[in-house]
Amino acid sequence: GESVGLHLPTLSVQEGDNSIINCAYSNSASDYFIWYKQESGKGPQFIIDIRSNMDKRQGQRVTVLLNKTVKHLSLQIAATQPGDSAVYFCAESGGSYIPTFGRGTSLIVHP
Amino acid sequence: DSGVTQTPKHLITATGQRVTLRCSPRSGDLSVYWYQQSLDQGLQFLIQYYNGEERAKGNILERFSAQQFPDLHSELNLSSLELGDSALYFCASSASGQGNSPLHFGNGTRLTVT
Numbered sequence: 401g402e403s404v405g406l407h408l409p410t411l412s413v414q415e416g417d418n419s420i421i422n423c424a425y426s427n428s429a430s431d432y433f434i435w436y437k438q439e440s441g442k443g444p445q446f447i448i449d450i451r452s453n454m455d456k457r458q459g460q461r462v463t464v465l466l467n468k469t470v471k472h473l474s475l476q477i478a479a480t481q482p483g484d485s486a487v488y489f490c491a492e493s494g495g496s497y498i499p500t501f502g503r504g505t506s507l508i509v510h511p
Numbered sequence: 512d513s514g515v516t517q518t519p520k521h522l523i524t525a526t527g528q529r530v531t532l533r534c535s536p537r538s539g540d541l542s543v544y545w546y547q548q549s550l551d552q553g554l555q556f557l558i559q560y561y562n563g564e565e566r567a568k569g570n571i572l573e574r575f576s577a578q579q580f581p582d583l584h585s586e587l588n589l590s591s592l593e594l595g596d597s598a599l600y601f602c603a604s605s606a607s608g609q610g611n612s613p614l615h616f617g618n619g620t621r622l623t624v625t
Contacts, residue, residue: 443515497610498556498610499556501554503553
């Protein structure tokens with residue numbers, strides 16, 4: 401499949417485990433954060449978002465945690481499935497209103 | 512399916528040539544963003560349009576230009592192509608154009624410059 405980065409951090413998990421993907425952001429003015437999933441050969445797909453007035457948001461099998469003190473964002477995936485294998489990007493936007501993407505983390509789920 | 516359509520899916524061309532990439536945004540979205548994704552640079556913002564007007568510019572080369580038409584589709588023009596321009600080019604659309612709502616991405620155009 402396509403690679404989106406030569407030196408992406410990689411997280412390998414077993415099917416059924418919980419996965420945690422981390423992201424550090426740099427702009428203190430950022431007030432909106434999004435997680436995207438990119439599968440091979442496709443564009444990034446929106447998973448979940450969170451605004452800076454929240455520190456936790458849950459979706460279906462996914463939870464995003466925001467720690468503004470240390471400028472850290474995490475994506476938790478419960479009961480990880482082989483179909484979750486992809487590259488995951490966090491994105492932040494704030495003063496410039498243009499979403500800035502992190503470098504991505506490759507999640508590999510072993511059956 | 513994000514609702515964003517990009518054509519063509521693949522382009523192979525020679526150095527010095529010019530190409531045009533096309534994007535149709537999701538129905539109802541007024542804002543279009545263009546991003547470049549290469550192996551060593553991740554997703555890099557190029558340019559944003561909102562309702563036909565340029566709203567923001569990123570690290571877009573002078574050899575590159577874009578526009579958004581009255582029907583809201585957008586085109587990215589790449590000229591005097593160099594080997595280093597080989598990359599995936601993504602278009603994304605959003606409703607607000609203010610960075611406070613999710614972007615919806617097309618599946619990209621893979622450009623190969625030989």
